[in-house]
Amino acid sequence: xxxxxxxxxxxxxxxxxxxxxxxxxxxxxxSMYSYFESRGxxxxxxxxxxxxxxxxxxxxxxxxxxEDVDEAERFFAAHGEPFNRxxxxxxxxxxxxxxxxxxxxxxxxxxxxxxxxxMSAESTDPELFWxxxxxxxxxVRLWYPITVATQSFYVxxxxxxxxxxxxxxPLAELPFKLHDFGSRGVSSRESAGIGGMAHLxxxxxxxxxxxxxxxxxxxxxxxxxxxxxxxxxxxITMWGRARELDAYRNMVKQFAKPGKTVACVSDSFDLFxxxxxxxGDDLRDDVRDSGGTLVIRPDSGNPVEIILQxxxxxxxxxxxSKNTKGYKVLPRxxxxxxxxxxxPESIRTILFAMHSHGYSASNIAFGMGGAxxxxxxxxxxxxxxxCSEATVDGxxxxxxxxxxxxxxxxxKAGRLALVQEGGRLRTIEGERKDDLLIPVFEDxxxxxxxxxxxxxxxxxHGLL
Numbered sequence: 001x002x003x004x005x006x007x008x009x010x011x012x013x014x015x016x017x018x019x020x021x022x023x024x025x026x027x028x029x030x031s032m033y034s035y036f037e038s039r040g041x042x043x044x045x046x047x048x049x050x051x052x053x054x055x056x057x058x059x060x061x062x063x064x065x066x067e068d069v070d071e072a073e074r075f076f077a078a079h080g081e082p083f084n085r086x087x088x089x090x091x092x093x094x095x096x097x098x099x100x101x102x103x104x105x106x107x108x109x110x111x112x113x114x115x116x117x118x119m120s121a122e123s124t125d126p127e128l129f130w131x132x133x134x135x136x137x138x139x140v141r142l143w144y145p146i147t148v149a150t151q152s153f154y155v156x157x158x159x160x161x162x163x164x165x166x167x168x169x170p171l172a173e174l175p176f177k178l179h180d181f182g183s184r185g186v187s188s189r190e191s192a193g194i195g196g197m198a199h200l201x202x203x204x205x206x207x208x209x210x211x212x213x214x215x216x217x218x219x220x221x222x223x224x225x226x227x228x229x230x231x232x233x234x235x236i237t238m239w240g241r242a243r244e245l246d247a248y249r250n251m252v253k254q255f256a257k258p259g260k261t262v263a264c265v266s267d268s269f270d271l272f273x274x275x276x277x278x279x280g281d282d283l284r285d286d287v288r289d290s291g292g293t294l295v296i297r298p299d300s301g302n303p304v305e306i307i308l309q310x311x312x313x314x315x316x317x318x319x320x321s322k323n324t325k326g327y328k329v330l331p332r333x334x335x336x337x338x339x340x341x342x343x344p345e346s347i348r349t350i351l352f353a354m355h356s357h358g359y360s361a362s363n364i365a366f367g368m369g370g371a372x373x374x375x376x377x378x379x380x381x382x383x384x385x386x387c388s389e390a391t392v393d394g395x396x397x398x399x400x401x402x403x404x405x406x407x408x409x410x411x412k413a414g415r416l417a418l419v420q421e422g423g424r425l426r427t428i429e430g431e432r433k434d435d436l437l438i439p440v441f442e443d444x445x446x447x448x449x450x451x452x453x454x455x456x457x458x459x460x461h462g463l464l
Contacts, residue, residue: 010063011072011088014137019081022130030126031391035416036119036139037427038146039408041381045113047153047459048106049198050145053218055103055446058138062097062444064088087128098444100125101135104437106418109201109455111153111462114381116427117416117437118146124443129390136385143383144191147376148198152178153459155344155368156202160463162351162361166327178347178366179205180225181339182373195373200224200452201459205365208373219452229255230263230297237268244269248278249286251294258291263337265297275310279334280317288333295335295365303341304353310336311359327360339367343375386411 025032038046069088076083091097105119106112121139123129159177163170180199183192189210196211197218206212206225215224231251239247248264255262266274279287279296287294296314298306311330314320320328338350347366354361387399388411400413417428417435425436440448 009068011068018134019076022084026392028393032129032132033122033389034132034387035117036385038114039382040114045111047149048118049108049149050142064097103441105440108450109458117418140385143378145194145198147380148195149201152199152202166360167362168323175204178203180208181367181369183208185370186373215452221452228261231265252286256290256292261293263295265299267299275313295337297337299340329360329362337365342366342368343371388412389415
């Protein structure tokens with residue numbers, strides 16, 4: 001018998017203990033205000049991104065039904081938690097299933113130093129003030145697109161620094177210097193979509209199809225990412241070792257066209273022999289005369305040593321010229337892409353080694369897989385969602401924690417604003433007209449729409 005798909009139920013998209021919290025707040029509580037921030041971490045700032053996706057996919061419109069309420073009541077009764085059926089029924093009957101929540105946030109793509117508010121949430125219905133905390137589980141998942149976008153942003157800074165030193169036109173090369181290879185290395189289709197989309201805030205090269213689709217759909221872009229024909233080991237090794245040269249010749253014939261780029265994995269048997277004899281001798285003129293660009297992909301060994309040795313072979317066999325910065329560059333029809341063992345640290349190491357040997361960063365691009373979309377977690381940037389203000393018995397109450405065992409977890413108090421003073425962003429207590437947080441969602445409706453180009457421009461402004 002074919003199983004029915006699991007229904008999406010927003011009430012159940014939370015942590016179990018949240019179901020008991022409505023009985024724990026002080027009597028006569030009528031409002032709750034919470035904020036979201038990065039409390040530090042690997043990088044000194046974060047790229048705010050992904051909220052529009054989350055709002056459109058999960059919170060927009062009528063998202064709670066009586067069928068959801070009935071299911072949640074049955075679930076929590078069996079699960080061992082109390083359930084506030086009357087309140088959820090009120091939400092359906094009074095609000096038509098739309099969430100009486102107001103969210104304010106910084107513009108997507110903005111680069112914000114850590115320890116600053118990025119987003120706030122509060123209920124517009126005093127009877128449902130606790131809904132802010134209930135939604136924490138969903139809202140904190142923003143850690144993932146923000147962290148991926150942040151990591152890609154900082155890799156982009158490193159690559160831009162290398163290009164600025166060693167390339168003639170750094171900004172023209174930059175968009176395609178880091179390619180997303182991460183789709184198969186993540187936990188789910190949705191992770192590929194969210195993470196792949198976040199990577200595209202800083203770069204335009206991607207093999208993560210779902211990431212491109214998410215960016216196109218949720219941020220209204222005609223085509224947010226691009227790819228090129230590329231070999232994998234099976235398309236080379238199926239020819240057999242004796243016909244390896246024919247496999248590469250076929251790649252050139254099929255894909256090396258004027259103005260086009262093709263990538264060819266070259267380490268199936270003997271990488272250095274392939275670079276020296278096949279690309280350096282047998283196919284050199286074919287590649288040159290094709291009008292296209294052949295990107296050689298080493299895929300094993302120590303990345304720094306392999307890249308330098310490949311460049312030395314290509315310099316000897318094909319030749320290099322010096323650009324206006326005095327760095328050596330391959331002819332336009334040959335390049336290298338490193339896609340094995342790539343992470344932010346190895347990219348910096350490779351670029352430094354190339355610089356030390358006089359090679360321009362123009363010669364290389366990178367592909368990053370698991371390190372791009374998967375080797376991250378909420379603590380990479382120490383994200384937290386905390387209540388900082390409430391109304392109890394008609395009076396405003398500042399809410400915060402200050403653990404004696406870890407002062408790094410001290411939370412902010414009061415209603416908060418993000419302002420720019422002296423060229424720097426900082427969080428202050430109280431309402432301000434120049435608050436950079438703007439209303440983006442209220443009572444089931446999205447109030448602000450960002451295109452993907454808007455997001456990219458905001459991030460680029462933070463880079464330059």
